Amino acid sequence: MRAQWEQRISESLVEQFHNVQTEEEIEAGFTDVLSFGTAGIRSTFGIGPGRLNKFTIQKFALGLTKYLRNITNEPKVLIHFDTRHLSQEFANEIAKVLGTNGIEVILPETFKSTPELSFAVRNLKTTAGIMITASHNPKNYNGIKVYGPDGGQLLTEPSLELSRYIDTVEDPLNIQTDDLETLQERGLILPFKEETTKAYKDAVKELVGSFETSQTKTVLTSLHGTSLPLLSDVLEDLSYRNYVVEEAQSKPNGDFPTVNIANPEAEDTFDLGKQLAEQEQAQLILATDPDADRIGVVERYEDGSTRYFNGNEIGLLLMYLRNQQLSGDQHKYIIKSVVTSALSEKLAQSLELGVINVLTGFKYISEQLKNLEDNASQLVLAYEESHGYLVDDFSRDKDAIQTAALLIKYKEELAQENKTLKGVLDNIYQEHGHYKDKTLSPTFEGAEGREKIKQIMNDFKQLETIDIEHLTALFIENYITKESLNVKTGKTQTIHLPETDLIKFIFEEGFIAVRPSGTEPKMKLYFSLDVENLDGVIEEFEGKFNLK
Template sequence: MDRKQWEDNIEGSFISAEAYGALSDEEKDDAYSDMLSFGTAGIRGKLGLGPNRLNRYNVEKVALGLAHALEGKAKPLVVIGYDTRHFSREFAETMTSVLVHNDVAVRLSEQYISTPELSFHVREHGAEFGVMITASHNPPEYNGIKVYGSDGAQLIDDPAAELSRKINAIEDIFNIDSTAFDEALESGRAKYIDAEMEERYRKKITSFIPEIPESDLEVVFSSLHGTSVPIVPEMLDTLGFGNYTLVQDQCRPDGDFPTVKSPNPESVEAFEEARKLGTETEADVLIATDPDADRIGLQVLHEGNYVHLNGNQLGILLLDHRLKMHEGSTPVIIKSIVTSDLGRKIAEDNGGKMIEVLTGFKYIGEQIRLLEDDESQQFILGYEESYGYLLEPFVRDKDAIQIVPYIISMASELKNDGKTLVDALESIYEKYGRRMEVLFSHTFEGSSGKKKIDEIMTQFRNDSPDEMEGRKVVMTEDFESQERTYSDGTSEAIDLPKANVIKIHFEDGWIALRPSGTEPKIKLYVSLDSDDIEAESKSINEMIFED
């Protein structure tokens, strides 16, 4: 399919000729250099014209692929949600039109909703698939499509590969038949999700949250222009907690995310407006969620300054509290391979079981499903260092909306004791030991960037170091070859699916390299017992990326 054919069909693509014409030659070349494909979180890409961009034609292609995957099913149903990004609603309606034309019933959110709500609705409706139109915390020029299975978890490798094959087999993407959206609604084959179903999700959360103790705790909350408002403040009101202030400018849905460089609660910079408001209101805790409300970030007022907790730190705070609250069957915790090992020590010292999975919350969802029929074990927490957490499995993806009232309850209890969440974290370190983590993320745009990332990974696979920064390497794990190699030359198989990840272990820590499955990025994870983690991790980063 050549560029001219795409350019001849620009009128129906949702992409304006003016915007396309303003692109550089390099940007246009990149738009035709590849096809969008499934990564760790579905399909994600920049908005634009071309096979390597997200537009109406590629959305219709995915919708038709879904319809083909449902052939032979009796009365198939797909649930569709969308966030506050540019074209999210239009893409959701486009998906609906194609699916209905192919005899697939659709339940669609009438307004924007969060990703965890979509996961919940898939399960409650008994749907075969769920679709969430979102690019999570990416910059405003991105959008994406997440696909969920009937259990409400994102598709794991084999089903995703099968769906990908059906999507890629579609060649004539400019002539995909569809039913007009209004007609799809009028026919009853597409219906909006009713308000009672949306209220059911809120009740599920409020039913398990510990009572929020009365205290003078003050909270500032930001949705970073996304989907967690109005649901979060309404839920806090229901729970009787009124000591919160919204960052008003950031709690208005806006796909441009005008008040932040990137709507990512991992970023300290994303909290700038919240810190200003927090200083004015003397807030104890600042909370932000990303645009589709699956990730959550936190800053805590401690000794006069706001401390930004990283994803591992919030994870072990939740883990420690969940274990203390748990009674009965063996508690099960699930984390990713690039999440701090401190969680394992905490879990096992408290009679819990830790399961490790590849990066991607879909693997956590898979393990929850495998636990469902085992009454001797109970899932209590799934988490990743990338600020994604799940407490209760009525949702099968990251759920920041669950975490907001839970962490407020924890902070309120501590406030009444004259302590902060940072104090609680220090107590955990004193009991179980301290492990420090630093994350570096490097972006390499375009086809040349992809080549650069591949070269870095190949170099480490072919010439793994014996030591780094004076630390002896004791083990190397290559999750692509599924092999674990020890310093004495012995090796064994890794019992996990293939993944483009390399993890190098020292006696007192590890580093890992992982290219993103949805963005032109490669991440370096550093987890060490170190007196100067910033300097040591910076040196390791420079050794890998600046040589």
């Protein structure tokens, strides 16, 4: 099999990546399985059925064709792509397969963001949307996310069904397609009209409202991704022009040359933004990831000092400030993941907001939004701790564009009262407890690493109690068995959420949660605790369960 693939390297689109790979990396392309999971497809480039290349992309597209034909006689698909390596090429290959099989495709000429796709799927009433992105993963990754007509990512059952159709494609090396020009002439590949982008910008404008003052100066950086010029256009429409762009870091570039990793969760991605803020005497720095679904925030003060806000803290600020902004006596609520800060529920309860908990993955938030479409309740915020937020559901995935515009507006309103975001957050901590939140992602590479992750999770699932110094254990929640164990009484209760590989330890002081990553050879460890020495707790936990 490998020989057949190697004969086609020049056609694979990934020859430049293949040529610098080790023999072990190349072989992994034939031993690993590239599957469409509940988070879509995400992988590195290379030849073979286990890596992203022209042929595995075409296999996905042919499977998608079969899936769509099973849903409707006349499917219509919207494709967007980010600034990563091969994103546009992969988008073109998918469009060619779909078009050759008689499916109408809307394809833009240039990169677009994830929130634009989510909005446009609903606006254009397409059967599905496809986003070519690996979000904030390293530069040698790319991926595919599939969206339903509601603008949310496919849920578990549709994802499994699509995966089964993809698996029926037996010979990915010999999928025939017409060229783009022919399909465009036949009206099967259509241009993406800018009036749809205008409709998205208008929706953000309606949410945020025009700026009456612009005392706050903001530094914007796209981390070489898709948020600019879209975000700057939105701000201009809102009559806010007191911003500067970190130009070197905002040129589209799949190598992400100015950062270690294009992820606003990493504080060092703000280094250039902080330098520019110092030069410009700016008070706010906003960074978005490559597909503009996640956002990071740094506030700068008169003395030149700065404050970086983690994903949980941004969520607390948005919840509090958005709730202040909303008037009326209708029921208001938030949606959050089960690994979001323990403080989020305490704050929501104090604000008399309903709380809907969902599993990790924004598609579960999208599902709740769809279920609540006819409900008179008011969404205040939907979010995950990993810097993904949605305030208005005109898009149904994480939306850094609407979030950025709102944060600037809130910062401006606070500035008029000589207040800061940090001051608001400090008041929340003072009233409800200074919870410390930290997410760790230990890496376990290769087949040995996969086995270690599996063994660690199995060990956690056997626990009937947990003993960590300075913490008082209350419950162990096993989301595989969907049981919550009271460690004091030994009694169990059912968890009314879908099954997933997650263990959550509930303490009087907060929680610790563990799960394997769905897209990388890593584990995710979540700590949210009202303790003096969080690092000490982490060190004890890692040592006790062999997580270093």
